[in-house]
Amino acid sequence: MSEITNFRGETLAPDSATRDEAAVRGLILRVGERVRKARELKGIPRRVLSEVSGVSPRYLALLEAGDGNISIGLLQRVADALDHRIEWLVGEDDPWTSDAMRMSELYRGASSEVRAKVLDLLAPQPEASARRHRIALIGLRGAGKSTLGALAGETLGIPFVELNREIEDQAGMPVNEVMAFYGQEGYRRLEAQAMNRIVATHDTMILAVAGGIVSEPETYKTLLAHFHTVWVKASPAEHMARVRGQGDMRPMAGNPEAMDQLKFILTSREALYDQARAKLDTTGRTLAQSQADLLALIRERGFLD
Template sequence: MNPIDESEILSGLGKRVKLLRARRGMTRRVLAGEAGVSERHLANLESGTGNVSILVLAQVAQALDCPLAELLGDETTSTPEWLSIRRLLHGREPTEIERALRAVGELFGGAHGQAPGFRNRRIAFIGLRGAGKSTLGQMVAAKLSAPFVELRAEITRLAGCAPVEIQALYGSNAYRRYERQALEDTLQSHQSCVIATAGGLVGDTSTFDLLLANCLTIWLQATPEDHFTRVLAQGDMRQLPGNRNGVDDIRLTLESRAGFYAKADLTFNTSGKTLDEAFTGLMGVLHERVPMVETV
């Protein structure tokens, strides 16, 4: 049996925690509070110097010739069928995984099993803050004479307070429940519309799958520097404490969510463009996918 590389396991665990935290848009303080651990302990965990007891679990898993997840007992290890699926998919190329996902979606009517024509009646913008989802979304909605829905505004209406207050008072899980309800209400109320989502919606895979299943999704992209500059120009200082590591934080968040954003039907980069240029280019991209959409 080969010796276990302790530094590799701990650093990998720390990176995974950071990526998952970034994907969900949670600060270290928020995560520490919800997990019931100190910020210092969480900082040690993310830096790769966390509780070494995880190494004991890794040694046991290696001795049993099973993944650590199987030892911990997540859903995908609960039955022989789940384990067979894990083994079948293990080590496959991303394109093969995507094909498998589409096949499962078609079998069970998931996000990838819906007819494009059905989804094209609703257009949803995804991406980080500062990409232009709200501004361009409103312009596209006006051009198409369709209702515009700002999902954050719908969350505020449902909860009676702003998203930041929801998370501060009730936690991120409560916010995700309101986000899910806001999307469900929007889909039920509008057969056609333009939706601007919150950047962290992809952190809840079930809600994101619901969006993919019912909307033509567009990932609005921008460089980390442009995201940062635009957010500051809007006066939005969330997750940018002191602005010391703002661009680095955005870069990490992009890294953690890129694989999810990439599931969008279309992508459009807004960096290096004026608002008018971005709108014209975006309408052109939409026209290529949905010919009934007229270009500007």
């Protein structure tokens, strides 16, 4: 009988080889089931998940059926598109019955006041010391973060900073070139470094961050801990119209499913954006009205007291 080796190159007895094959098969089935369930819970069509993750519909269908032998790299892209950590898809514990998942669901359904209390209990560092007078505007592109942040900073006489500009200064190139040269992983690393540098050098400021920062757990954790966060939101139609109004036609160019993708991103990130300390809805509001709303929110919540 010919020798059988596992993926580490170790020679296995026939019964050991059978157990290894069964374990791998179980892992593939488990991952496929979790991807399918996560997609269905978010109400995401497979074609939209394919567009966002860059993984073909056929490959996703095989994966969900337990017939796919997906690479780690592709699986990471699927996990990112579903806003889950890759460990969540491959771990042995069932995420839908674990204490962590139940706590996550309870937290998601709680009021903003309850969530704030939970965060204070889990991270008891005094808010005045941790967040100081730093304010961060989060949300998707087109909500008005940069415009409102610049206006509020000028009115209040405090610095306004865009995190992407800090990344560009550090890298010596535009963000799109950073992504092309270093990839998503490299961009996220520069983003985390820029965030830590800003926290270390600014006690009072308004910061606008890219919409995808919430998908990077450690960087988002730093943001929530050191800034009074405001989710600047708008309807999908207004998001798209504002981006196009800025002269950027890429979201719609040759992509009839752009609106579906935008709605998917909003839905998949909603629970993450909802961790912000406050919300500012700019839907149907003029720039002057939204500016007044932001200044009133900062004053009422005591973010600069």
